[in-house]
Amino acid sequence: MRILSFLWRRITALVSTVVLLLLVFALFIGWRVLGPAQQDNEERVAAKRDYLEAIASAKPVPGPNIVLVLYDDMGYGDIGAGSQGNLLTTPHIDALAANGVTLSDFHSPAPVCTPSRAGIMTGRLAPRAGLPNVVFPSGSFTEAWFKVLLGSDTPLRLPAEEITLPEVLKAAGYATGMVGKWHMGDVSPSLPNDFGFDSYFGARYSNDMKPFALYRNNEVEVEAPVDQERLTEYYTREATTFIEENANAPFFLYYAHNFPHDPLHVRPERLGQSPAGLYGDVIEELDDSIGEIVDTLERAGQLDNTLVVITSDNGPWFLGDAGDQRGNKGTTFEGGMRVPFIAHWPQAIAPGRVETAMAMGTDLLPTVLELLNLPGPQDRVLDGRSILPVLRAGGPSPHEFLYYYDSSTLFAVRDQRFKYRGPAGVKYGTDSTPVSGSIPQKEWLFDLDNDPREAYDTIVHHPEAGKRLRRAFEAKQKDMEDNLRGWR
Numbered sequence: 001m002r003i004l005s006f007l008w009r010r011i012t013a014l015v016s017t018v019v020l021l022l023l024v025f026a027l028f029i030g031w032r033v034l035g036p037a038q039q040d041n042e043e044r045v046a047a048k049r050d051y052l053e054a055i056a057s058a059k060p061v062p063g064p065n066i067v068l069v070l071y072d073d074m075g076y077g078d079i080g081a082g083s084q085g086n087l088l089t090t091p092h093i094d095a096l097a098a099n100g101v102t103l104s105d106f107h108s109p110a111p112v113c114t115p116s117r118a119g120i121m122t123g124r125l126a127p128r129a130g131l132p133n134v135v136f137p138s139g140s141f142t143e144a145w146f147k148v149l150l151g152s153d154t155p156l157r158l159p160a161e162e163i164t165l166p167e168v169l170k171a172a173g174y175a176t177g178m179v180g181k182w183h184m185g186d187v188s189p190s191l192p193n194d195f196g197f198d199s200y201f202g203a204r205y206s207n208d209m210k211p212f213a214l215y216r217n218n219e220v221e222v223e224a225p226v227d228q229e230r231l232t233e234y235y236t237r238e239a240t241t242f243i244e245e246n247a248n249a250p251f252f253l254y255y256a257h258n259f260p261h262d263p264l265h266v267r268p269e270r271l272g273q274s275p276a277g278l279y280g281d282v283i284e285e286l287d288d289s290i291g292e293i294v295d296t297l298e299r300a301g302q303l304d305n306t307l308v309v310i311t312s313d314n315g316p317w318f319l320g321d322a323g324d325q326r327g328n329k330g331t332t333f334e335g336g337m338r339v340p341f342i343a344h345w346p347q348a349i350a351p352g353r354v355e356t357a358m359a360m361g362t363d364l365l366p367t368v369l370e371l372l373n374l375p376g377p378q379d380r381v382l383d384g385r386s387i388l389p390v391l392r393a394g395g396p397s398p399h400e401f402l403y404y405y406d407s408s409t410l411f412a413v414r415d416q417r418f419k420y421r422g423p424a425g426v427k428y429g430t431d432s433t434p435v436s437g438s439i440p441q442k443e444w445l446f447d448l449d450n451d452p453r454e455a456y457d458t459i460v461h462h463p464e465a466g467k468r469l470r471r472a473f474e475a476k477q478k479d480m481e482d483n484l485r486g487w488r
Helices: 002-034 042-058 091-098 113-122 141-150 167-170 228-245 279-298 361-371 386-395 463-482
Strands: 065-071 101-103 175-180 197-202 215-216 219-223 251-256 308-311 341-344 353-355 401-404 409-414 418-421 424-428 437-441 443-446
Touching: 065 418, 091 279, 091 308, 091 341, 113 361, 141 443, 167 175, 167 361, 175 215, 175 228, 197 228, 197 424, 215 409, 228 341, 228 463, 279 308, 279 341, 308 361, 409 463, 418 463, 443 463
Parallel strands: 065 251, 065 308, 101 353, 175 197, 175 251
Antiparallel strands: 101 341, 197 215, 215 219, 308 341, 401 409, 409 418, 418 443, 424 437
């Protein structure tokens, strides 16, 4: 009996310990998920309001209409400067490039979608803009797990204090419309209509996230699951309708397609037409959509007075052409962040040019500010620089350095020739390994002029360039540690 009593006490003690540990774990998970949520900076919200009101009261002279086309996961080699010799046929996009300017050294602000879009919309690197990671549908298991890893107050939407491109243009008297993928938060105050868009039609996140519905402003118009074979048809109709309805006023259209992000879909009548398979079918249908938008601008008499910009949020994912560059989506190698860029504006852009000046998606907002002769906000840092002179007639980059962030971590810095990658892990895995790992590596220096594929570390041959870029790398790290959001 003594032995049984002893075992019973030990078993109950063990069970009690396990229960206690489970309770502590549950409380920890609950605190991580249900703790204090993301908070907006009300002082900066007020400063933003004052800035936009000052623009509106100044009644600036309108500039050209602006159509910004942002594709999802389109590779550098799919269209534009890096596309020579591929299997894709894109006559409408090619015509815009031939009659406009192509930038051969343009980069997304991040190697994945949400932070890249935050950078494009705000002119600020994603950590400054307060949205450094991909966000997921509210209430989803993925979002909950994200909170467990990063905490309940981790940014899940673009902070309300951020100043966006559509807000600036709306204050300047533009009609503003968005068609397509938002993916910077699916709750107010971080929805498209909260950030300056008069009208919105599209998806709140990526086409592989559920529930995938289409919204008109804040209400569901096409219930989930959307028939994605008709997605380009939906978006093209909405884009052309917006142009027709606003042809007599300056307008800004942000056309942010979900494709060619996986899963890929295309209308049945187009399926199988491209030698590049389903991916090619999707790209060529996207090109048809551009053709319809250009035709609509022509019919409205607005093509010559419209700046059309085409680019991508990051490099290609499973399919697509990174343009003979190392890496793809999710990496800070060139294949993950060097993306197509085409600009067409007959009234002001000298046609038929390829410019090599390095630039980034964060440059779009500062470019529009210069275009409209508007001041930038004085209470915050803008990381972008205006590339208007480069677009109009060519010239050097306005940047001394470009910085490559993934999440809140700086991985690399470059100048026009060299790229310095700080000591960091490099992803490695085999096809049979379900999860890849990261293997630590020392600092590397790539000579992009002679080694655009980043295949060889040449720091021993260019020690001064290595020292200069290392200093820039460390200075940027300190700057972000001291003032992450860039407030002044």
